Amino acid sequence: MNRDYADVSMAVIRRLPKYHRYLKDLMEKEIYRISSRELSRLIGFTASQIRQDLNCFGGFGQQGYGYNVEELYNEIGKILGLHKNYTTVIIGAGNLGQAIANYPSFIKYGFQLLGLFDVNPKLMGMKIRDINIMDVDLLEDFVRENKIEIGIICTPKEVAQNIADKLTKANINGIWNFAPVDIKVPNNVTVENVHLSESLFILSYLLNEKEHFKKK
Amino acid sequence: MNRDYADVSMAVIRRLPKYHRYLKDLMEKEIYRISSRELSRLIGFTASQIRQDLNCFGGFGQQGYGYNVEELYNEIGKILGLHKNYTTVIIGAGNLGQAIANYPSFIKYGFQLLGLFDVNPKLMGMKIRDINIMDVDLLEDFVRENKIEIGIICTPKEVAQNIADKLTKANINGIWNFAPVDIKVPNNVTVENVHLSESLFILSYLLNEKEHFKKK
Known part of the structure; x- marks a missing residue:
């Protein structure tokens, strides 16, 4: 991990595996870009909750563009330590x-x-x-x-x-x-x-x- | 359920199975009375958290006496719906x-x-x-x-x-x-x-x- 996530609450961390799972599904469906609103509809968290959660790890999203699915998936995977064996x-x-x-x-x-x-x-x-x-x-x-x-x-x-x-x-x-x-x-x-x-x-x-x- | 627990938060509810499990263990060890402080040492929640959680369901504990283990166990079981099949x-x-x-x-x-x-x-x-x-x-x-x-x-x-x-x-x-x-x-x-x-x-x-x- 390059960044310091020590001050991110465990409540946010415990939601990351769910984001990870949904982002994986999107990639399998060849969807490469998603807004917090669309992600909200899928995953059931509010759009503002999603923005707040993902902001903790540095702004992956861009106003008017949304999130880059693969980038976000990889970054969350790294935070969770899934890039290792x-x-x-x-x-x-x-x-x-x-x-x-x-x-x-x-x-x-x-x-x-x-x-x-x-x-x-x-x-x-x-x-x-x-x-x-x-x-x-x-x-x-x-x-x-x-x-x-x-x-x-x-x-x-x-x-x-x-x-x-x-x-x-x-x-x-x-x-x-x-x-x-x-x-x-x-x-x-x-x-x-x-x-x-x-x-x-x-x-x-x-x-x-x-x-x-x-x-x- | 006789009482109305509709305003008890899900965060409290989600801790009840853990209380239930520890109270069961106490009963098996024939311990019939326990203070929030002793319960805290066992279960790992703070004593004030425990008092706050259990207060949501009407005061089971009595100042200076602590909790009646069996009564608390049965009541939590009922809240969780475990008295039914x-x-x-x-x-x-x-x-x-x-x-x-x-x-x-x-x-x-x-x-x-x-x-x-x-x-x-x-x-x-x-x-x-x-x-x-x-x-x-x-x-x-x-x-x-x-x-x-x-x-x-x-x-x-x-x-x-x-x-x-x-x-x-x-x-x-x-x-x-x-x-x-x-x-x-x-x-x-x-x-x-x-x-x-x-x-x-x-x-x-x-x-x-x-x-x-x-x-x-």
Whole structure:
């Protein structure tokens, strides 16, 4: 990153992947230029929100021209660190671990899967995307020797902290955690959680809220 | 819901599942009373944030006593609509669909899975948790006949909108969407998205941000 984005709020940063996804779609449709108003119609944020968000990163847009789709896409990709490659391992090779291993974005954006680990002896020796499933006892050495940057935890919640500890000891940089528990790690390790039940509970809230309004 | 929570912001609502999860853990550890300060230490929000959040729903806490864990847990559960049962189907019975079908929270909180659908002839007749995998051509009739409330889309992005249209026609109430695309539905259908790549991109942003600060 050349510019200093330290004062951009996380709320703006968290919207960037969505811009990135829509800009990618536009490029696939061979649309090379777009106004904040058209982008607003597509993406659902207001045009002024879009201008404000994208202004944080230096003015990509030009009055009367709009945004250059490819330029904006590339710049947001760089801000998100998607111009680099990352070495990863997945711990927990059940359905969720296998789904992540095969997730299209995962492959497309340079997240290189080097190892899959599990405790289930039945899975040992099986391959997912040409990657052998290995015994979790080998995890620490593997992460250290292969300088793995990201560990993806797809285990039951009971063992997630233990796995996080092993990854930390082996000098991991980041953890993408799918276990429904908040793992504790030192400050130099970054954790991003996907708590599926939180999203499900919000859906059930919204369903009830709607019903509530209907009855009024 | 007895009270009217219409003026509580979605930002507060989105934090409730996390409170719910921590309160559940406390109950499992047989802790029945907790101060906002102790809760703050556990959950990572500030104590004043916690008091402010929970005040929105009527004062559960008492000065000098703290919160009654079980009462707060039950009330938050009710706000989130978790005291009810929901009928669901999953569309896309690949790894992700199977992972969701087996997700512990899904089962524990009354989300009743009645059908699994796919296009892959190899999967037809297979069972996941005693549920037959059926041909997606049967989806609309099944949803209508069984008054299914929630459809869970675990398909590739190319077909997600088509599935959402079928669900909408069959009077679905809510869609939990895992396909990496924003589906369009009428206002009376609620959509909650889980865009895994957005979370992954935030992780890669945070990793780079950390590196950036290290170099300074």
